[in-house]
Amino acid sequence: MLALGKLLELTLAGREPAEKTQLTVDGVRMRWLTEGALEVRPPEARDNGMDLLLSAGIHGNETAPIELLDRLLQAIARGTIKPRARILFLFGNPGAMRTGARFVEEDLNRLFNGRHESSSGPEALRACELEHLAETFFSPPGRTRLHYDLHTAIRGSKIEQFALYPFKEGRSHSREELSRLRAAGMEAVLLQNKPSIVFSAYTYDRLGAEAFTLELGKARPFGQNGGVNVERLEQRLQQMIEGSEPALADASLEGLQLFSVAREVIKHSDAFILHLPADIENFSELPKGYLLAQDAGKTRWIIEEEGARIIFPNPKVKNGLRAGIIIEPTTLAPQG
Numbered sequence: 411m412l413a414l415g416k417l418l419e420l421t422l423a424g425r426e427p428a429e430k431t432q433l434t435v436d437g438v439r440m441r442w443l444t445e446g447a448l449e450v451r452p453p454e455a456r457d458n459g460m461d462l463l464l465s466a467g468i469h470g471n472e473t474a475p476i477e478l479l480d481r482l483l484q485a486i487a488r489g490t491i492k493p494r495a496r497i498l499f500l501f502g503n504p505g506a507m508r509t510g511a512r513f514v515e516e517d518l519n520r521l522f523n524g525r526h527e528s529s530s531g532p533e534a535l536r537a538c539e540l541e542h543l544a545e546t547f548f549s550p551p552g553r554t555r556l557h558y559d560l561h562t563a564i565r566g567s568k569i570e571q572f573a574l575y576p577f578k579e580g581r582s583h584s585r586e587e588l589s590r591l592r593a594a595g596m597e598a599v600l601l602q603n604k605p606s607i608v609f610s611a612y613t614y615d616r617l618g619a620e621a622f623t624l625e626l627g628k629a630r631p632f633g634q635n636g637g638v639n640v641e642r643l644e645q646r647l648q649q650m651i652e653g654s655e656p657a658l659a660d661a662s663l664e665g666l667q668l669f670s671v672a673r674e675v676i677k678h679s680d681a682f683i684l685h686l687p688a689d690i691e692n693f694s695e696l697p698k699g700y701l702l703a704q705d706a707g708k709t710r711w712i713i714e715e716e717g718a719r720i721i722f723p724n725p726k727v728k729n730g731l732r733a734g735i736i737i738e739p740t741t742l743a744p745q746g
């Protein structure tokens with residue numbers, strides 16, 4: 411296998427490859443761009459016009475998606491996957507991957523859409539670098555732009571695999587992309603209803619990509635991901651890379667549950683208390699009238715929504731950040 415197929419090994423070792431560009435047996439060009447970043451370009455005659463950004467390791471301890479990208483890249487380097495799409499592979503936070511931590515100094519996935527400008531430290535620098543890498547990758551005009559940012563969650567979940575779909579004023583969520591997510595094994599999608607500072611929100615909002623955060627199961631260390639079943643996603647990604655995806659046009663959304671954000675719970679002070687058991691699962695239902703959280707200044711988060719559920723509850727986040735999302739069931743707005 412070509413040395414550049416070992417991007418994960420290089421990244422974990424903090425090493426640069428001796429050769430920055432390599433060609434696979436069937437003429438696919440692999441180009442190392444910087445730490446944790448590699449572009450794959452099919453021969454011009456085979457290029458089908460899809461630009462696919464695949465990122466993982468934005469949180470360094472979320473290893474199942476990192477291992478998934480490593481398998482895909484190794485198969486491309488061996489010539490067993492033959493790309494027709496142009497691909498950018500990104501391992502988001504190499505420093506945190508090396509220590510098996512979510513982050514080094516601060517959560518990288520809260521620093522996009524320019525937020526890194528008001529911060530410093532390794533994650534702020536990396537967010538700026540990732541924005542530039544994505545911008546350059548998606549700069550050729552007239553091509554299909556798609557970004558999957560792959561994660562695993564801190565806790566277990568009543569719905570194991572789901573996606574978060576960013577929001578931009580005036581832009582509607584694509585039914586075709588939702589059906590592609592369903593075909594890739596996602597069981598639910600959370601439709602965001604306001605702009606955000608995560609990586610997928612940046613590529614969606616600023617770079618015009620269809621972009622998603624995908625949650626694939628519970629975060630575990632490298633080599634311990636037997637419980638995270640990414641088979642359907644892996645197969646679909648391989649088909650997307652090879653341009654051999656079964657048609658999506660009339661694919662149904664059957665089995666895909668849709669949710670929208672009712673409220674984001676923001677932690678404002680050290681007095682913040684979340685009234686949930688430590689082992690609560692994502693998508694747990696919250697009854698009406700339930701006191702979910704409280705904060706300084708008599709702030710109370712009481713459940714008012716019918717069918718409310720909680721995802722990503724985390725009272726340990728920094729003040730000013732999201733400590734959970736209250737979601738509710740929704741349907742897709744008619745396409746205009």
Ligand SMILES: O=C(O)CCC(=O)N[C@@H](CCC(=O)O)C(=O)O
Pocket residue numbers: 469519561562563564565574608610623721722723724
């Ligand atoms: O398990 C958790 O609490 C967090 C899992 C995670 O890292 N989720 C992403 C979601 C990004 C998005 O909102 O699209 C994150 O919190 O960064």
Ligand SMILES: [Zn+2]
Pocket residue numbers: 468469472561562563
């Ligand atoms: Zn994550």
